[in-house]
Amino acid sequence: MSVRELIVLGSASAVPTKTRNHNGYLLRWDGHGLLFDPGEGTQRQMTHAGVTASDLTWLCVTHFHGDHCLGVPGIVQRIARDGVAHRVDAAYPESGTVYWRRLRHAAAFHDTEVIREQPVSGEATRLDTGDAPFTLTARRLDHYVEAYGYRLEEPDGVTMLPAELAARGVRGPLVRRLQEDGAVTAPDGRTVTLEECSVRRPGQKVAFVMDTGLCPAVYELADGADLLIIESTFLDEDEPLALERKHLTAGQAAAAAAAGGVRHLVLTHLSERYGDADEERFLRQAAARFSGEITLVHDLDRVPVPRRRAVVRPRPAE
Structure with missing residues (x-):
């Protein structure tokens, strides 16, 4: 069974607290595990x-400030x-390659050859995801050191409509052929198209935005996201x-989510200056600008990616 969820391994900012570890976010996606900012x-x-x-x-690093990358040596050595x-x-x-290499080889260990490096540069980089069921794009953010946000996107699919298939006599192996070829010949000789028997199912999207001021890339990453971790x-x-x-502030993060039509807003990376009693204020300020679902996460929380939504094809007028 496929699992799509966020596991929060840490939710503090520059300084960890008694209740919040340094950053760490694992996105589980149909057998893949994307670890952001260990x-x-x-x-x-x-x-x-x-x-x-x-x-x-x-293993995706947004930038090379310590709270976002000092766990890299342990992760690499654990993989080995x-x-x-x-x-x-x-x-x-890519501009932080010198730091990556220091972290990658921070101590003596029996190395591993399974890690394939994909440094990112420029305003946007489309990463090579091979045969994974998603694309992954990095966009440059606005921070004191070069920093990138990441956006995972699943290709659009289709949802078959059983009633429409039955009305046209399409069943069994013909359904698979219809999905693969886009059209089939029904038992009565009619040509049946995929468009007649399905609706578009938008692919799910997840965005990950860490240290940044407000900038166009924040909105580009958040646009249409089912889950925005920010x-x-x-x-x-x-x-x-x-x-x-x-x-970012709570209100700024929420405003970006509202502008992008985000479905579920996940707030994290809280400054150590705030205590547990302040959490309700973060939620109130976010809710003032965003009417969707909001979660202010804690360490070891699990947040499911919202269920897929289908776009229903308008029925022809009678």
Whole structure:
């Protein structure tokens, strides 16, 4: 059975707290495991979450500030130690290659050859996902060091309409042929098209946005996302500080989600200046600008990707 969910391994910002570990986000997607921004302690958080190195197929780093990458050495060495045999792709800003190499070889260990590096550069990079059931794009954000957000997209599909198939006598192997060829000849000799018997099913989309000020890429990444995982470092009253440090407030993150028609907004990367009592304020400020589902995550939370939605084909007028 396919599983599509976010596992939160850490949700703090620059400084971890007693209740929030440094960053770490695992997106499980139909047998693939995309680990974003492993900070310190990610290995142990994976153990708490029941995640193994063998679950990982991607390692994606948004930028090379410590809270987003200091867990890389442990993850790489765990991949080697556990003998992971399948390929693990690694995406990171090309401008930070020197930091990647330091992290990748931070200590003595028996190395692994399964990691394939895919550095990103420019305003946007389409990564090579091979035969994976999704595309992965990196877009440059606005931060003090070069930083990228990531967007995973599933291709659009179709949902077959049983009543329309039955009305045209299309059943059994003919249904598969209709899906593959786009048209078949029905038992009565009529040509039946896929369009007549199906509706478009939009592919699911997930966006991951970390340290950044508001910029066009934030909106491009969020556009139409079913799940938007986005930093919410500051409360709205601290917007001048957010602007100075090139981060987002709860309200700004929510406004980007509203502009993009996001279905489920996930807030994370909270500054250590706020305590547990402030969480309700983050939610209120986000809800003031976004009317959809909002989750302010905690470590080890699991957030399912919203179920697919079908676009219903308008019925012809009688």
